[in-house]
Structure formats: structure tokens, C-alpha cells
Amino acid sequence: MNENAVFRDDDGRALADYPRPSVAVDTALMTVIPAGEGSSAHLGILLVRRPPQSVGALAGWALPGTFLHEGETLAEAVRRSLEVKAGVTGREPQQLRVFDDPARDDRGWVLSVAHLDVLAFDDLERLRESPNTRIAALPSRLRLPYDHLAIIDLATERLRLEYRTHPDPRGLLHESFTISDLRAVHEAVAGRELQKDTFRRLMIDELESLPAAAEGRRGRPAQLFGRSERQAE
Amino acid sequence: MNENAVFRDDDGRALADYPRPSVAVDTALMTVIPAGEGSSAHLGILLVRRPPQSVGALAGWALPGTFLHEGETLAEAVRRSLEVKAGVTGREPQQLRVFDDPARDDRGWVLSVAHLDVLAFDDLERLRESPNTRIAALPSRLRLPYDHLAIIDLATERLRLEYRTHPDPRGLLHESFTISDLRAVHEAVAGRELQKDTFRRLMIDELESLPAAAEGRRGRPAQLFGRSERQAE
């Protein structure tokens, strides 16, 4: 501890003199919803039902969030909020930006640090029965409170950047997959169709081929790939 | 105000129940120091002298920063700290990230939101006489407190990204300049030499040529350019 600077800031005022804001975290937990009948794979976002006492004029769904506790890092607060509110274990929450409009929350002075986290759809399957969570397809027409729509936009943009140059940096696929599987994920993230030949040549160097082919599908069986070490870069 | 949710969070606890962190801003105000005798143009960072009561084991220089005041946005706090600590008017503070290690500041629980801002060297000239500020060349061997070295690295990286694809997004040059001037700035930001022919062809489409040539220099006079509208993109 610094003996000279007993809780004083650079301006010489004691820290306790300043009013302090509440600091919250809000998380866009994104996933790729697999293709169903008539729909191709698409982005999804985890929403949680807001408890009755905090429901205002807006709809009852929101991004999971919580207030930062003392002695806790932001990432820890994000993981805690995902666990408590949705029973989901997050992975690598990544900061997007701080929302700092002093009037953004009518409950008081609340800063919110927006985060992005990503989980494979399988890991979210268990939420299917819970009435307090949902996975909404994007773009969503739901009305969300605070800056949550802006957070989702930022998160989508960040995710697109990450997937633009790497096969599966966030682990949306599991141990083995075909290049078609991977392309479906990329098309969902990018929000547009990708050419199969160009895509293959772009990704093939960063994948590790497995000694097996996909089974039980139509057409010529495809080579299976795994995540190579290079993906971490 | 929301009548139903009288200062309660989503978990039903009153906001006042939670201890709140102090929130600070720290700013990497960067510039490009023009070429002198024997040295080419290079990046510089504004440092301010820390007042005696806050000086700990580390050296007496730090990035300018302050605590966030009530009712203030982060950008406003950044501008205020630049004005108060260095007499400088900042431009467009941009968030880099939140430093959130609970133990990062031994004065207490302090989150710091790191920012990047940029000023042309001319606008910093007036600081020359002040003993409480300095513009340090980068990379600096100074020992700085807290996470300030990490902030500078982040800021440098961000600046490189911005200048990689645009002529002068942050206004490091004034109304008119030659492509050589512009290249000197880019070499300072990138930290390496750039080829003059490739650089010219990369930038020329985003510049607006002025009906004049540079005077008072050696060699063939160069065309002058201004910032075109496209630079805002």
C-alpha cells in the first residue's frame, strides 16, 4: 500500500468525496441457430425475462446483465450473470464498449460495460424449457430496453470481424465438421451467402483434416476437419 | 422516472446496497513529432507530472486522467482532464477498454476507462514551457504507473489501424500538405518505412489536389493536397 497517498486522487481530493456510479455489465451471448426446414442457419441472441419489479414501459425481455460486485472483474460479473440468469456457463466475455449516457437508466447513474460472448447452439439447448430465457433470431424486431439494440449491433459487427479471417475462433463448431458445416456458420455470421469454392480455398490452410469422412448425408461424403492450432492466432 | 422500479435492480436489491467503484478515465493523447536533425518523424505521447501526494514508488510521470464526475460522460471527463492537467483541448476521445483488475490501484477500487485522442503537434507546442507536462517519444523507456504502458500500446495499435486505410482520419496534418508530408506521418504511425510509389498510389484517390505546389523546399516542387470529403469515412 502507498503510505503517502492515503486514498486521495491526483487532485488531492479524497476518493470518498466523489459520488460514484453503479457499474453494470450487459452481455450479448450470441450463437448460430442451425438450419431448420425452410430456413438457413442464422444468428441468435440470448434474452432473459426481466423480473416484474423492474419492468417499465418496454417489453419484458433484455440482455442478461448484472451489477459489478466488489473485488470482481468485469469478466467474472459477466460469467456470474449468465450463470445466474440463464444457467449458462460463458466462455470468454470480451468488452465492447462502455455506455455512459448519464440518463440512460432511469433508476440512477449506471454505467454499463457491454460484452460479447459466444456459445455453440448445443450448449444452449438446455434452455429450451425455461420460460425465463429465449434465444431470439436476429435481426430481432423485439423492443429491448436501454442500449441493448446497440449492443447487439456492436456484438454482431465484432463477431463478423473475427470470423472474416479465421475458421472458428469462438468455437461455434465442435471437434469435427465439414467445410460445408463451417460455411453455414460463416454465412450465418456474415448475414450473406458465400461462394463455396472461394470459401474453401480461404479456409483450407487453417484447418486440420481428420482421417475420416462425414456419414449419413446426401451426396458425396465430405472430408472432416478439426480445429488446427493455428486457429488460436 | 419509472414508478414501479424505485431504484431496484433486476435482482430486487436496492442500488444503494451495492458498493460502487470509482471510475476514472486515462487518456493516451498521441501526436506525431516532426522530423528533426538526424531523426525522422515519430510518435509522441502527452505525459503530465503527478502531484507529490500521489507519487508512489514509481516515476513522477503519467497519462493525464481524472475521476468521472456525476452527470458527465466519459468523453467529457477526458476533455476536462486534458484541459485541466495540460491546458489542451482534446478532439474526439475514443474508448479503448476498461481496466478492471480490482487490485490495480492501491488507493481503492478504481476502474479506469482508457481512451485515445489525437492532436497535431502544432496544437501541443504551447506546452513547451510547462514543467508539468512533456511529450515523450515512443517507444518510451519511462516507467509509468498503473496500466499506462498497456494503454499506450493499445492506443498505438488503434491508431495504426485507423491510418492503415485512410490518409489522415485524425487530422494530424493541416489544410495543405504534400504526399511526402503525409507519408512521413504514416511512417511515424506505422513505425516503419513505407515505399513512396506504393504509398502514393494507395492514397491518391482519397485526396483532393489543390491548385498549388509546395514552395521553399529542395527538389522538384510537389503537388499540394487537402483533406477530401472521403476521409471522413
Added chain:
DNA sequence: CAAATAGTGTCTGTAAGACACTATCCC
């Protein structure tokens, strides 16, 4: 003239995009 800097012509290698073809499975 020489020195110095501005600006251009042009070749090379790489890579994305696009089209068309071949390959191999299931029914």
C-alpha cells in the same frame, strides 16, 4: 551541370471472385 525530390511505367506475385468441370456418394 549535380543533387535532390516528385511522379510514372511496368513487371511480378498473390489472391479473390467467378464459372465450369470432374468426383463420389445414395437412391
Added chain:
DNA sequence: GGGATAGTGTCTTACAGACACTATTTG
């Protein structure tokens, strides 16, 4: 064989990087 999907050959275009040349000034 027909349908479906996997995978490749190859052409075009674009563009960064590099080298060498020409252009225009000052001293």
C-alpha cells in the same frame, strides 16, 4: 442412371510490392 453434394482447374481482375525510369526544381 439421376440427384445431390464435394472438390478442382483455370480464367479474370485487382492490387501490393518492387525496380527503374523520367520530370522539374534549386544551387
